[in-house]
Amino acid sequence: MIRIIIKYAVMFISLVLIQVLLLNQVQFSGFVNPYMYILFILLLPLNTPRFAVLMLAFLLGITIDIFSNTLGIHSAATVFIAFIRPLIIRIISDREEDRSDYPGLKQNKLRWFLYYAFLMVVFHHIVLFYLEIFTFSNFLGTLFRILLSTLFSVFVIVLSQFIIFRE
Amino acid sequence: MRSLFRFLIKNYPFLLFIFLEAISLVLIFNFNNYQKVKYLNSANQVTASIYNSFNSVVNYFALVKINRELAHENATLKTILQTVPRIEIIPDPIFSEGVETDSSFRFISARVINNSVNRTSNYITLNKGKKHGIKPDQGIISREGIVGVITRVSDSYSIGLSVLNQRWSISTKLKKNDFLGSLAWGANEYRFANLLEIPFHVELAFGDTVLTSGYSSIFPEGIMIGTIQSFLQPEGGNYYDIKVKLSTNFKALTFVDVIDNLNKAEIKKLEHLIQDDPNNN
Numbered sequence: 001m002i003r004i005i006i007k008y009a010v011m012f013i014s015l016v017l018i019q020v021l022l023l024n025q026v027q028f029s030g031f032v033n034p035y036m037y038i039l040f041i042l043l044l045p046l047n048t049p050r051f052a053v054l055m056l057a058f059l060l061g062i063t064i065d066i067f068s069n070t071l072g073i074h075s076a077a078t079v080f081i082a083f084i085r086p087l088i089i090r091i092i093s094d095r096e097e098d099r100s101d102y103p104g105l106k107q108n109k110l111r112w113f114l115y116y117a118f119l120m121v122v123f124h125h126i127v128l129f130y131l132e133i134f135t136f137s138n139f140l141g142t143l144f145r146i147l148l149s150t151l152f153s154v155f156v157i158v159l160s161q162f163i164i165f166r167e
Numbered sequence: 168m169r170s171l172f173r174f175l176i177k178n179y180p181f182l183l184f185i186f187l188e189a190i191s192l193v194l195i196f197n198f199n200n201y202q203k204v205k206y207l208n209s210a211n212q213v214t215a216s217i218y219n220s221f222n223s224v225v226n227y228f229a230l231v232k233i234n235r236e237l238a239h240e241n242a243t244l245k246t247i248l249q250t251v252p253r254i255e256i257i258p259d260p261i262f263s264e265g266v267e268t269d270s271s272f273r274f275i276s277a278r279v280i281n282n283s284v285n286r287t288s289n290y291i292t293l294n295k296g297k298k299h300g301i302k303p304d305q306g307i308i309s310r311e312g313i314v315g316v317i318t319r320v321s322d323s324y325s326i327g328l329s330v331l332n333q334r335w336s337i338s339t340k341l342k343k344n345d346f347l348g349s350l351a352w353g354a355n356e357y358r359f360a361n362l363l364e365i366p367f368h369v370e371l372a373f374g375d376t377v378l379t380s381g382y383s384s385i386f387p388e389g390i391m392i393g394t395i396q397s398f399l400q401p402e403g404g405n406y407y408d409i410k411v412k413l414s415t416n417f418k419a420l421t422f423v424d425v426i427d428n429l430n431k432a433e434i435k436k437l438e439h440l441i442q443d444d445p446n447n448n
Binding site for chain 2: 017020021024032033050051054055057058061062065066067068069070071072073075076079080082083131132133
């Protein structure tokens with residue numbers, strides 16, 4: 001139990017630092033910004049109590065917000081995906097034996113993890129980008145940015161699964 | 168009553184979700200009113216010191232470039248010194264009245280420790296704060312031109328809005344005919360901003376220089392903003408659609424100067440008097 005807590009605490013801190021110090025400085029063509037920190041929510045064990053997932057999501061989002069001066073935006077998006085996570089998992093894993101307790105890449109099929117990561121990231125980005133712009137004018141332009149950023153975020157998340165956080 | 172409790176307990180994740188989202192939304196709206204939230208920003212001790220130490224490591228790799236820039240700036244300043252006629256040590260009593268206003272600005276050098284260009288509201292964090300004499304509403308400029316304005320200050324760090332922020336606009340003038348306008352960022356490209364309020368009768372040309380007007384107490388007159396990249400006359404409008412190429416490269420900011428207007432309090436007081444004067448209206 002203690003080992004798991006320490007592992008997730010280290011993951012929390014390193015993901016926040018990677019996000020604010022490296023990924024927030026990365027810009028492809030001005031607007032595309034990969035968000036990798038939600039990997040923390042993705043990788044929480046499936047038997048984590050739901051209130052804990054929500055609270056951790058809020059804590060993670062507010063930490064990113066404080067670093068990037070966007071108070072409330074990241075926390076709203078992260079809490080949202082933390083809430084819909086059980087739903088997404090139920091939708092994409094059709095048979096009971098498909099599920100592993102730990103939703104990482106190694107414990108599940110690549111196809112399953114790609115679906116999972118893509119859906120979580122896309123919902124996170126939709127909430128995040130529309131809250132940041134706070135208007136539905138230029139709806140399609142924002143949607144294009146969301147899709148482009150989603151591709152980069154999923155790429156970074158899957159890549160990180162191959163390199164670190166393998167467990 | 169009991170069934171209500173049972174309902175609440177059964178649905179507690181949903182209620183917690185609504186609660187946390189509500190907090191987030193409240194924070195978003197309060198932060199827009201950006202003087203309110205005091206500690207939850209990147210000028211606080213913890214976040215700023217993380218940025219500062221990371222930045223001081225990264226800066227080592229940029230030292231060659233920074234040195235070159237400083238040498239270049241030195242050379243430019245020396246050239247200007249050569250061309251300026253020798254300054255009289257004893258001021259001319261008749262002439263000094265008019266000249267004195269220009270010496271009311273003090274420059275404080277600072278290092279940029281965090282910066283973004285890809286949001287709709289971009290901020291700059293600097294490594295100087297209250298104890299170095301930095302106060303809110305002071306202008307920030309770089310060697311290349313205008314950068315932003317200080318909004319929040321902690322003991323040894325400060326945050327400013329950069330030009331790439333939709334929350335403010337800058338009073339400008341055209342260099343060639345002193346025509347006034349205002350500059351606002353359109354939240355799309357970090358190299359370009361829009362120049363507003365220039366009517367059709369003004370003659371424009373590609374590459375015209377845009378400077379600060381000096382009509383606000385934030386920036387002195389004549390600081391470089393950028394050059395006109397393109398302009399068109401929209402149908403049914405009275406004003407040009409002008410795209411300005413900003414002279415400052417916001418992606419490559421390292422050292423900036425904060426402008427302290429020593430006469431600001433006096434100017435503000437004077438302007439306040441006029442607003443209060445009933446005869447004025």
